[in-house]
Amino acid sequence: MQVQVHTDDHIQGGESLARWISEETAAKLARFRDQVTRVEVFLTDVDAGKSGAQDKRCRLEARPAGRQPVTVTADGDKLAVAFSAALDKLVRALDTDLGRMKDKNGRDTIRTAEE
Numbered sequence: 001m002q003v004q005v006h007t008d009d010h011i012q013g014g015e016s017l018a019r020w021i022s023e024e025t026a027a028k029l030a031r032f033r034d035q036v037t038r039v040e041v042f043l044t045d046v047d048a049g050k051s052g053a054q055d056k057r058c059r060l061e062a063r064p065a066g067r068q069p070v071t072v073t074a075d076g077d078k079l080a081v082a083f084s085a086a087l088d089k090l091v092r093a094l095d096t097d098l099g100r101m102k103d104k105n106g107r108d109t110i111r112t113a114e115e
Helices: 014-028 079-099
Strands: 002-007 036-045 056-064 070-076
Touching: 002 014, 014 036, 014 079, 036 079, 056 079, 070 079
Parallel strands: 002 036
Antiparallel strands: 036 056, 056 070
């Protein structure tokens, strides 16, 4: 699974921030590594450098193989808070999306059968 980190001009951290995000994402999404090919992380400062409540935004976009991308967004006072919240949302969204591929007994469903 490939992790790409994108930031706007108002986010500081550089390579160390990208490495931390990549490690956290890979650890949290380890059980999806066979289904997800890429995760893109977009970090932005909503009010462009001015401090304020909930002014950091993290958008995560996961690309499961052969399926539509799954995207979640979270806001927070700090980048770490926004990123952690978005990562938790992404795990739940992937559980829901990829869970539809299997029935309750773990068998493939007819919804994913090739026509």
